Each structure stands twice: as C-alpha cells, then as structure tokens.
Amino acid sequence: MTLKVRIIPCLDVACGRVVKGVNFVDLVDAGDPVQAAIAYDAAGADELTFLDITATSEGRSATFDMIARTAEQCFMPLTVGGGVREVADIRKLLLAGADKVSINTTAVKNPDFVAEASDKFGDQCIVVAIDAKKVSSKGEEDRWEIFTHGGRRETGIDAIEFAQLVVSKGAGEILLTSMDRDGTQVGYNLPLTRAIADAVHVPVIASGGVGNLDHLVEGVTKGGASAVLAASIFHFGTYTIGEAKAHMQAAGIPVRMHT
Amino acid sequence: MQIAIIDYGSGNLRSAQKAFERASREADISADIRLTSDADWVSKADRIVLPGVGAYADCRAGLDAVSGMVEVLEDAVIKQAKPFLGICVGMQLMASRGLEKATTNGLGWIAGDVVQLQPKDKNLKIPQIGWNTLQVQKPHPLLEGIETGEGGLHAYFVHSYHMECVNTDECIATTNYGGAVTAITGRDNMVGTQFHPEKSQRLGLALISNFLKWAP
Numbered sequence: 001m002t003l004k005v006r007i008i009p010c011l012d013v014a015c016g017r018v019v020k021g022v023n024f025v026d027l028v029d030a031g032d033p034v035q036a037a038i039a040y041d042a043a044g045a046d047e048l049t050f051l052d053i054t055a056t057s058e059g060r061s062a063t064f065d066m067i068a069r070t071a072e073q074c075f076m077p078l079t080v081g082g083g084v085r086e087v088a089d090i091r092k093l094l095l096a097g098a099d100k101v102s103i104n105t106t107a108v109k110n111p112d113f114v115a116e117a118s119d120k121f122g123d124q125c126i127v128v129a130i131d132a133k134k135v136s137s138k139g140e141e142d143r144w145e146i147f148t149h150g151g152r153r154e155t156g157i158d159a160i161e162f163a164q165l166v167v168s169k170g171a172g173e174i175l176l177t178s179m180d181r182d183g184t185q186v187g188y189n190l191p192l193t194r195a196i197a198d199a200v201h202v203p204v205i206a207s208g209g210v211g212n213l214d215h216l217v218e219g220v221t222k223g224g225a226s227a228v229l230a231a232s233i234f235h236f237g238t239y240t241i242g243e244a245k246a247h248m249q250a251a252g253i254p255v256r257m258h259t
Numbered sequence: 260m261q262i263a264i265i266d267y268g269s270g271n272l273r274s275a276q277k278a279f280e281r282a283s284r285e286a287d288i289s290a291d292i293r294l295t296s297d298a299d300w301v302s303k304a305d306r307i308v309l310p311g312v313g314a315y316a317d318c319r320a321g322l323d324a325v326s327g328m329v330e331v332l333e334d335a336v337i338k339q340a341k342p343f344l345g346i347c348v349g350m351q352l353m354a355s356r357g358l359e360k361a362t363t364n365g366l367g368w369i370a371g372d373v374v375q376l377q378p379k380d381k382n383l384k385i386p387q388i389g390w391n392t393l394q395v396q397k398p399h400p401l402l403e404g405i406e407t408g409e410g411g412l413h414a415y416f417v418h419s420y421h422m423e424c425v426n427t428d429e430c431i432a433t434t435n436y437g438g439a440v441t442a443i444t445g446r447d448n449m450v451g452t453q454f455h456p457e458k459s460q461r462l463g464l465a466l467i468s469n470f471l472k473w474a475p
Contacts, residue, residue, distance in 0.1 A: 004390045072277045122313045124386040124417045203384040256390045256413045
C-alpha cells in the first residue's frame with residue numbers, strides 16, 4: 001500500500017573494479033563489480049549505485065563496459081555517478097544501462113548544469129550527490145559545507161542552501177554523504193540528514209558511516225531519509241541485504257521483502 | 260516473432276532490450292528483438308514497445324524527429340491493432356497531453372492528461388522513486404499469474420508526473436502514493452506501464468513475458 005524504503009548497496013568503482021575507500025583514501029579492492037551486482041540483485045537489493053572514481057578516459061571506458069554488462073544481467077535500477085561533466089556523458093551512461101545519473105562536482109561548479117540535464121532527461125533521472133562536512137565548532141549551531149573532489153576540496157558553500165538550489169534547478173534526488181562519517185562505521189550523520197531531508201521535497205539517500213543495522217533504521221526514523229546506502233557492511237559480508245531488510249521491517253519501516 | 264523497441268533518442272533502451280531477451284528465453288518464445296529507429300522495420304514488427312526516460316516535451320520532439328515513426332505507429336497500433344506496450348514516458352505519450360514544464364500533445368490514444376504528482380500527504384517526496392505494489396482496477400492478461408495487492412510483488416517507479424485517465428475503464432491498475440496513481444493504462448491492443456518492467460525484477464519479467472504471449 002505504500003512506497004518502500006530502499007536499501008542501496010554502493011559500489012565504488014575504478015577502471016571497472018570495485019574499491020571501497022575509508023574516508024575516501026586507502027582504497028581496498030573489494031571485487032568484481034558485475035559479480036557483486038548479480039549477487040546484490042539476487043539478494044533483493046532495491047537499487048545499485050556505482051560511483052566511478054576513475055580519473056582517466058581509459059578507465060572510464062572500462063566503466064561503461066561494466067555498466068553495460070551489469071545491465072544485461074540485472075533487471076533492477078542502476079544509478080551511476082562520477083566524472084559527469086556534460087549532457088553527452090549522461091546520454092552515454094543511460095545508453096550503457098544506467099537509469100539515473102549522479103552529478104557531484106559539476107553541479108557545484110555550475111548549478112545550471114542540473115537544469116540543463118533535467119530539462120533533457122527529466123528530474124527523475126538526475127541525482128545530485130552532495131558531500132558535506134561539519135564546519136561549525138563545538139557549541140556553535142550545526143553548519144555543514146559542501147566538499148568536492150572526493151572530499152578533498154572545500155567550497156565554502158552551505159550544504160542546506162546548496163541542496164535547495166539544486167532541487168530548484170531540477171535535481172530529482174539527493175545522495176547525501178557525510179564526509180565526517182564515511183568509512184567510520186559509527187552511523188550516519190543524523191542531524192545533517194534530517195536537515196537536508198526537511199529542506200527539500202525530493203527523496204534523500206543517506207550515505208556515509210554505516211557500521212550496523214541500527215544505523216540503517218536511524219537513517220530513516222531519525223534522519224528522514226527515503227533510502228539508505230551502505231558499502232562496506234554489505235561488501236565484506238558483515239550483513240546480508242535480507243538481514244538488513246528484516247531488521248528494518250522489525251523496526252516498523254516498510255521494506256520490500258520479496259523480489 | 261519480431262519485436263520493435265523504438266529508439267528515438269530516449270531512455271534506457273539497452274535495459275529494455277535485455278529484459279525482453281531474458282523474458283522471451285524464459286517463456287520459450289523465439290523472438291527477434293531490435294532497438295530500431297527504422298519506421299519500415301517497426302511497420303513490419305509483430306509487437307511494438309515504446310520506452311521512454313526523460314522530459315515529456317523532449318521525448319515527444321524526439322519521436323517526431325524520427326522520420327515517419329508517428330505515422331507508422333498510428334497505422335500499426337490503431338489501424339492494424341498490433342500489441343503495443345508503452346513504458347514510463349512511453350506510456351505517458353499515449354495520453355492526450357503532457358503538462359510537464361510546457362503543454363505538449365501526446366499521441367491521443369488514451370483520453371487524459373499527464374499531470375504532476377500531488378500526494379495528499381505532504382510528507383511524501385516528489386518524484387516517487389522506488390518499489391510499490393499494484394492495485395488491480397480491471398483484470399488484464401498482462402497481470403496474469405502476477406501477485407498484486409498489498410502482499411504482492413513490487414514494481415519500480417521513478418516519476419514526477421502521472422496520467423489521469425478520463426475513462427475509468429482505461430485504468431487497469433493503480434499504485435498508492437498519497438492517493439491512487441495510474442500504474443497501468445490500456446484499451447484494446449495497447450497497454451502502458453508507469454513503472455519500469457525492465458527494472459522490476461520478477462514482476463517485470465513476468466509482465467513482459469505476458470506481453471509476448473498476449474493475443475488481444
């Protein structure tokens with residue numbers, strides 16, 4: 001009777017291989033992306049997200065090939081992000097088999113690109129990935145700013161204002177990663193997630209910091225997220241998708257138990 | 260059997276093709292499934308699929324830009340009554356008009372406008388993105404053998420606009436998103452899904468397989 005909360009494993013890929021960064025550095029090879037995607041498809045994941053962290057054009061073509069091979073075997077939604085700079089990049093990703101495309105640095109540099117992309121492909125296709133870090137000091141009111149380039153470059157842009165701006169330009173969804181939490185396994189940054197979810201009318205995907213299944217529940221109940229994304233806990237087999245769903249259902253969150 | 264998936268510069272065509280290939284293999288139906296922008300090939304096809312991801316006006320313009328395609332579609336679907344499946348914006352294009360960003364004429368096969376989702380519950384986000392169940396309004400061969408209703412299988416939706424059918428008997432199934440939203444529309448030999456069967460795992464492959472067997 002109702003839309004279900006999505007559980008989304010995220011695969012960071014470089015040159016067609018899955019890697020997982022801890023705080024976006026010290027990358028560890030966590031396997032072959034197509035095999036991982038097939039396993040997640042069978043396990044009942046609600047969506048898959050590929051973030052391409054490849055810096056070279058050769059690596060990029062390996063990624064396109066990976067998406068195409070995944071889309072041949074997995075009949076589930078795929079979001080792909082990383083290195084999207086122009087409308088032609090989005091077209092190529094969609095033709096390879098992506099359903100949604102995630103834009104990060106380009107949206108920060110030029111928010112009008114979000115408008116151009118959503119006019120062309122529809123709002124529902126355009127995800128803006130926001131990497132935010134707390135910049136307020138202890139005792140101050142919480143304030144978060146946007147970081148780009150895998151979290152290395154600060155921009156001075158307020159995260160909430162930026163989220164509202166890109167949604168007004170046509171972003172259909174926000175993929176919100178807390179840079180403070182990513183890879184730490186101490187849980188989502190809930191105040192940040194709640195602040196962004198309350199500020200925009202589009203779905204927010206919580207990301208960064210999941211270490212156990214209660215963290216997924218909190219992302220929804222306390223953070224107000226429409227979907228929860230995690231990488232390490234699934235990649236390294238700490239929990240299965242099924243265990244995550246059962247845990248969320250037991251906490252009263254509507255999830256899709258059958259594929 | 261020849262199946263034309265129309266390529267008009269829109270959408271996740273490869274995913275649609277792969278899903279049709281899988282469904283036809285599983286249903287043991289020998290099919291030549293092509294992504295095509297060749298109106299001649301579409302006119303010879305036994306079944307026609309119109310996918311679509313994108314903004315309404317852009318999709319309509321893309322379809323118009325393919326030489327002879329709209330005329331061939333009218334001829335094949337309306338005059339020759341070949342089985343037709345529209346997916347997402349491909350379904351929305353069956354309507355009279357789309358009101359996304361600008362007013363754009365659809366193909367006018369199903370009476371109704373495509374309007375923005377306005378869920379009664381203000382906490383619901385727009386677009387609707389994710390998995391939802393189907394409530395059957397009118398039994399249809401495409402849903403045969405598929406568990407629907409609250410405890411049934413889920414379909415994958417990703418949309419900000421939806422079709423408001425003028426004729427209630429052309430609304431085959433709805434989904435609940437702060438009120439009833441058209442999930443499947445159709446009449447005679449044509450049917451359209453707001454959700455993406457090619458992305459809806461078990462439900463999707465079963466529906467595609469039913470479409471391949473459908474004899475309207």
